[in-house]
Amino acid sequence: xxxxxxxxxxxxxxxxxxxxxxxxxxxxxxxxxxxxxxxxxxxxxxxxxxxxxxxxxxxxxxxxxxxxxxxxxxxxxxxxxxxxxxxxxxxxxxxxxxxxxxxxxxxxxxxxxxxxxxxxxxxxxx
Numbered sequence: 001x002x003x004x005x006x007x008x009x010x011x012x013x014x015x016x017x018x019x020x021x022x023x024x025x026x027x028x029x030x031x032x033x034x035x036x037x038x039x040x041x042x043x044x045x046x047x048x049x050x051x052x053x054x055x056x057x058x059x060x061x062x063x064x065x066x067x068x069x070x071x072x073x074x075x076x077x078x079x080x081x082x083x084x085x086x087x088x089x090x091x092x093x094x095x096x097x098x099x100x101x102x103x104x105x106x107x108x109x110x111x112x113x114x115x116x117x118x119x120x121x122x123x124x125x126x
Contacts, residue, residue, distance in 0.1 A: 017053070024048040 025047050033040035 020052075021047075021049040024052065 025046050028048050028051060029040075029043050029045045030051055031037060031040040032044075033043040
């Protein structure tokens with residue numbers, strides 16, 4: 001199934017990027033100097049498709065980081081709940097161990113011909 005998904009999504013996406021790169025191979029100058037636009041001190045000349053793809057990748061990374069930080073409280077709550085569940089399961093195992101020893105020696109009273117369980121909701125014998 002994973003190979004099918006790869007073939008269905010990644011291959012057309014790769015073809016799209018190749019077509020995009022061929023169509024936008026003009027050189028552009030990206031300047032990081034806001035005060036001197038004529039002769040910037042920090043500038044890079046790259047093909048347009050590199051600039052656009054890099055900006056898209058940075059946007060995805062920024063969105064992922066923002067989501068990760070926003071969901072931090074939910075991850076913290078999940079860790080706390082997991083710790084509580086481990087503690088409660090330990091307590092339950094201890095209680096089962098304690099009651100299991102006591103039940104071996106104490107006989108349960110029998111009610112009726114089918115025992116204490118008797119019948120289920122529909123009246124079938126258990």
